[in-house]
Amino acid sequence: MILGLYLLLLSPAIASAGLEEYDEPFILQFINRSQTLDLSLKCKQSLALVYDYLNDIETLTDQKICYFESFATGPNDLFLSRDQDRWVYKGYECLLSAGETVYSKSEHPMHYCYTHDDDKDKRVPAFSVCIPSPCADENQKLLEEWRRITHPEATEPITFTACTRSRHEKQWFELPVPIADFGFNMSLAMLVVMATIFHNMRGEDAKSWSARILLAFSAKTNLKKLIALPKDPQSCITCLLGLRFGSMVWTLIGHSFIFVQAYMENVEDFKNSMVDNFFNQWITNFTLSVDVFLTLGGTVLSYSWFRKWLKNTSEEEPTWTSWGYWLKFYRHRVVRLYPAYLYTLLAVTLRISVTHFHPMWPPTDPAIQCPKYWWQNVLFVNSILDNQCMPWTWYIGTEFIYYLLSPIFLLTLRKAPKIGFILCFVVIMFSAGLNVESIVRNNFPPTQFLWKQPEMFNPNFIQHHLELYIKPQYRIGPYLIGILLGYQLARYQRIPVKPQQSNKYIISMWSVALVGILFGLYGLYPALQGWDSIAWRAYHLLYGALHRDIFSIGIAFLIYICHTGIGGPVNVFLSSNFFLPLANLSFSAYLFHMIPVVLTYMLVPFPIYFNTQIPLFIHCFVQLLITYFFAIICTMVSELPALNIERLLLASPPKTTLKPSPPTDSEIQLKPSDKA
Known part of the structure; x- marks a missing residue:
C-alpha cells in the first residue's frame, strides 16, 4: 500500500477530459514489475525488450512519446461518453508506437488493452496499457498490475477487458471471407457490364x-x-x-x-x-x-x-x-x-x-x-x-x-x-x-x-x-x-x-x-x-x-x-x-x-x-x-x-384509373420512377 501511494505521488499528470497520464519512469517501473508476474516466457521476453526498442536509433521520437502517453486511467462512467475520443486517441498512440505501416510489418507489434466496468454507475477507474503483442492473451494480469500501482484502492476483480492490435494478424487479402465478398462484388460488377x-x-x-x-x-x-x-x-x-x-x-x-x-x-x-x-x-x-x-x-x-x-x-x-x-x-x-x-x-x-x-x-x-x-x-x-x-x-x-x-x-x-x-x-x-x-x-x-x-x-x-x-x-x-x-x-x-x-x-x-x-x-x-x-x-x-x-x-x-x-x-x-x-x-x-x-x-x-x-x-x-x-x-x-x-x-397488373398514379413510397431520397 505504501509503495502504491509513493508511486502515485511520483506519477500522475492530469490530462484533458479527466484522464490521468503518467511519466516515463513510472511506466518503465510498471514494465519491470510486470516481468515478475506469472506470465509466459515469451511475454516476459517481449516486455524486457520494450526499453531497448523505444530507445533504438531506428525508433522515431514520436513513437516513443506516443507509447508512454498511451497509458492512462480515467473515470469509468465517462469511458464511452465524454472521454471516449481521448481513449480512442490513446489507442492510436499505442498503435503508432509499434511503427507499423501499410507496406511493412513491425518487429515489435503492440496491443492497446483497456478495461472498464459495464456498470456505468460504479465509481471505479478505467485503465489502459500498451503492451507487446506476445502478451495479448495475458492482458488481464497486466491490467490488474497497472491498476494495482495506479489506483491501489480499487480492489474489485476485473470482469471485462478488450484489446486492439497494431496490425491485423492477417491482411484482408489473406482471409477467405473478405476475398469471397470481394469476388461477390466483382461478380455483380461483371453482371452490370454484361x-x-x-x-x-x-x-x-x-x-x-x-x-x-x-x-x-x-x-x-x-x-x-x-x-x-x-x-x-x-x-x-x-x-x-x-x-x-x-x-x-x-x-x-x-x-x-x-x-x-x-x-x-x-x-x-x-x-x-x-x-x-x-x-x-x-x-x-x-x-x-x-x-x-x-x-x-x-x-x-x-x-x-x-x-x-x-x-x-x-x-x-x-x-x-x-x-x-x-x-x-x-x-x-x-x-x-x-x-x-x-x-x-x-x-x-x-x-x-x-x-x-x-x-x-x-x-x-x-x-x-x-x-x-x-x-x-x-x-x-x-x-x-x-x-x-x-x-x-x-x-x-x-x-x-x-x-x-x-x-x-x-x-x-x-x-x-x-x-x-x-x-x-x-x-x-x-x-x-x-x-x-x-x-x-x-x-x-x-x-x-x-x-x-x-x-x-x-x-x-x-x-x-x-x-x-x-x-x-x-x-x-x-x-x-x-x-x-x-x-x-x-x-x-x-x-x-x-x-x-x-x-x-x-x-x-x-x-x-x-x-x-x-x-x-x-x-x-x-x-x-x-x-x-x-x-x-x-x-x-x-x-x-x-x-x-x-x-x-x-x-x-x-x-x-x-x-x-x-x-x-x-x-x-x-x-x-x-x-x-x-x-x-x-x-x-x-x-x-x-x-x-x-x-x-x-x-x-x-x-x-x-x-x-x-x-x-x-x-x-x-x-x-x-x-x-x-x-x-x-x-x-x-x-x-x-x-x-x-x-x-411482384407488381400487380395495372388497374384502370383516369390518370396514371404515382407510387406510395417514403424514403430518404425521392425516386420518381419507383412504382409500387
Missing part, C-alpha cells in the same frame, strides 16, 4: 424472363433513372432534390467534425473553437439534418398517397381491412430498402472494415459488432435496442417504424381530415412530453453535445444517444409534420386555378419558415454555453422538447413556399437538375458515408493538429467524393436492379 452490353446489342425488346431480369442490371437503363425527371412534373416536389442532397452533405460534415476529435492532439482547442463561436451551431447542431430527412420522408409518402386517392379514380380506395393493399404497401418499402442496406451491411462487415492494416476502435468496429448484432438491422429494430452494428443506420430503423404506423394517419386524414389533424397534433405533443420527461429524469442537455458538455448537464452522451436520441417515440414529430405537409400539397395540387398570393401572404410564409429554421438551428447557444438559472433551465427544457418540431415546421413552410410558386430564386436553386442524381443517390450515400469519414483520418499523418477549420472541410470534400463513388456502385448493383426486378416479378 447486362449493359446485352442492352446495347438487343435493345429493350426482351421476351424471356431471364433476359428481362438481366436487363434490370443494365447501367444504360439505371443511369437514365438517376438523371431523369418524371414524365408527370406534378408528381415530383422538385425543391426536395436540393434539400435532400444538402442534408446529406450536412450529415457528413457533422459526423466528420465529431470523429476527427479522436485523431486530434489539441482537441480542447478544437472543442472550444466549435462551441464558443455562435455561427458554428450549424455544425454543433447538425443532428437536425436527420429531422430534415424525416420531414422529407413523411412528405413524399403523404403527397404520393393523397395525390392518388384525391383524384377521381375508379380504383377502390384502401380501408382499414384492405390487407392485400397494405401488404403490397409494406412489401415495396422492404424491397426499396433491403438490397442497398444488406449490400452495405455485408460489404462493411466482411471486407471494408478490415481493409486497413490495423483494426478500428472495438466498440464501434463493424467487423466486431455486426457479426453479433446484424439481425437488429435486418429486422429494423436497431433503434429500439442497442444500435451497435453500423450505429449511424439507426435512422433507417426508426423511419421504417414510422412507415409501419403511417396508415393510421393517412387513413384518418383521408376519412376525417379534422380528426386526422388533431391526431397528428396530439401525437406530436405527446412525443414532446416524453422528451421533457426523459430530459428531466436524466438531466440530459436539449440535444446531444458531442464536443463540450457544460457541467450542468449529464455528460454521458452515449446514454443520451441510446435512451432518447434514437428512440422512435421521441422523434416522430418531424415525420408527422411531413405527412401533414404532403396532405396539404396534394390538396393544393387539386386546385384547378391557383390563386395569386399577396405580398403580405408571401412575407408571412417566409417569416414563419425563417423563424422556425433559425430558432431550431441557433437556439441551442444558451445550453452550449451552460447558462444556468431557473429561467434558462426552463428554456433548455422547452427547446429540447420542441426545437426539432419547430425546425421541421420551418422546413415544411419552405417546401410549401417553393412548391406553390412563391419560392423565387430559392426554389430555382433547390429544384436544379444538378441535384437530381445526387439526391437519388442519397440513400446509398447515407449508408456508406461513415466509411470514408473514418478512412481519411486513418490515412493522414497522426496526430492531427488543429489551427483552422479549412483542412477539415477539405477532408469533408474528399469524404463526400468517396461517399458518392461508393453510392454509385451500391445503387447500380443492388438498389435499382432490385426495384426493376420487383416490377417484373
Whole structure:
C-alpha cells in the first residue's frame, strides 16, 4: 500500500477530459514489475525488450512519446461518453508506437488493452496499457498490475477487458471471407457490364424472363433513372432534390467534425473553437439534418398517397381491412430498402472494415459488432435496442417504424381530415412530453453535445444517444409534420386555378419558415454555453422538447413556399437538375458515408493538429467524393436492379384509373420512377 501511494505521488499528470497520464519512469517501473508476474516466457521476453526498442536509433521520437502517453486511467462512467475520443486517441498512440505501416510489418507489434466496468454507475477507474503483442492473451494480469500501482484502492476483480492490435494478424487479402465478398462484388460488377452490353446489342425488346431480369442490371437503363425527371412534373416536389442532397452533405460534415476529435492532439482547442463561436451551431447542431430527412420522408409518402386517392379514380380506395393493399404497401418499402442496406451491411462487415492494416476502435468496429448484432438491422429494430452494428443506420430503423404506423394517419386524414389533424397534433405533443420527461429524469442537455458538455448537464452522451436520441417515440414529430405537409400539397395540387398570393401572404410564409429554421438551428447557444438559472433551465427544457418540431415546421413552410410558386430564386436553386442524381443517390450515400469519414483520418499523418477549420472541410470534400463513388456502385448493383426486378416479378397488373398514379413510397431520397 505504501509503495502504491509513493508511486502515485511520483506519477500522475492530469490530462484533458479527466484522464490521468503518467511519466516515463513510472511506466518503465510498471514494465519491470510486470516481468515478475506469472506470465509466459515469451511475454516476459517481449516486455524486457520494450526499453531497448523505444530507445533504438531506428525508433522515431514520436513513437516513443506516443507509447508512454498511451497509458492512462480515467473515470469509468465517462469511458464511452465524454472521454471516449481521448481513449480512442490513446489507442492510436499505442498503435503508432509499434511503427507499423501499410507496406511493412513491425518487429515489435503492440496491443492497446483497456478495461472498464459495464456498470456505468460504479465509481471505479478505467485503465489502459500498451503492451507487446506476445502478451495479448495475458492482458488481464497486466491490467490488474497497472491498476494495482495506479489506483491501489480499487480492489474489485476485473470482469471485462478488450484489446486492439497494431496490425491485423492477417491482411484482408489473406482471409477467405473478405476475398469471397470481394469476388461477390466483382461478380455483380461483371453482371452490370454484361447486362449493359446485352442492352446495347438487343435493345429493350426482351421476351424471356431471364433476359428481362438481366436487363434490370443494365447501367444504360439505371443511369437514365438517376438523371431523369418524371414524365408527370406534378408528381415530383422538385425543391426536395436540393434539400435532400444538402442534408446529406450536412450529415457528413457533422459526423466528420465529431470523429476527427479522436485523431486530434489539441482537441480542447478544437472543442472550444466549435462551441464558443455562435455561427458554428450549424455544425454543433447538425443532428437536425436527420429531422430534415424525416420531414422529407413523411412528405413524399403523404403527397404520393393523397395525390392518388384525391383524384377521381375508379380504383377502390384502401380501408382499414384492405390487407392485400397494405401488404403490397409494406412489401415495396422492404424491397426499396433491403438490397442497398444488406449490400452495405455485408460489404462493411466482411471486407471494408478490415481493409486497413490495423483494426478500428472495438466498440464501434463493424467487423466486431455486426457479426453479433446484424439481425437488429435486418429486422429494423436497431433503434429500439442497442444500435451497435453500423450505429449511424439507426435512422433507417426508426423511419421504417414510422412507415409501419403511417396508415393510421393517412387513413384518418383521408376519412376525417379534422380528426386526422388533431391526431397528428396530439401525437406530436405527446412525443414532446416524453422528451421533457426523459430530459428531466436524466438531466440530459436539449440535444446531444458531442464536443463540450457544460457541467450542468449529464455528460454521458452515449446514454443520451441510446435512451432518447434514437428512440422512435421521441422523434416522430418531424415525420408527422411531413405527412401533414404532403396532405396539404396534394390538396393544393387539386386546385384547378391557383390563386395569386399577396405580398403580405408571401412575407408571412417566409417569416414563419425563417423563424422556425433559425430558432431550431441557433437556439441551442444558451445550453452550449451552460447558462444556468431557473429561467434558462426552463428554456433548455422547452427547446429540447420542441426545437426539432419547430425546425421541421420551418422546413415544411419552405417546401410549401417553393412548391406553390412563391419560392423565387430559392426554389430555382433547390429544384436544379444538378441535384437530381445526387439526391437519388442519397440513400446509398447515407449508408456508406461513415466509411470514408473514418478512412481519411486513418490515412493522414497522426496526430492531427488543429489551427483552422479549412483542412477539415477539405477532408469533408474528399469524404463526400468517396461517399458518392461508393453510392454509385451500391445503387447500380443492388438498389435499382432490385426495384426493376420487383416490377417484373411482384407488381400487380395495372388497374384502370383516369390518370396514371404515382407510387406510395417514403424514403430518404425521392425516386420518381419507383412504382409500387
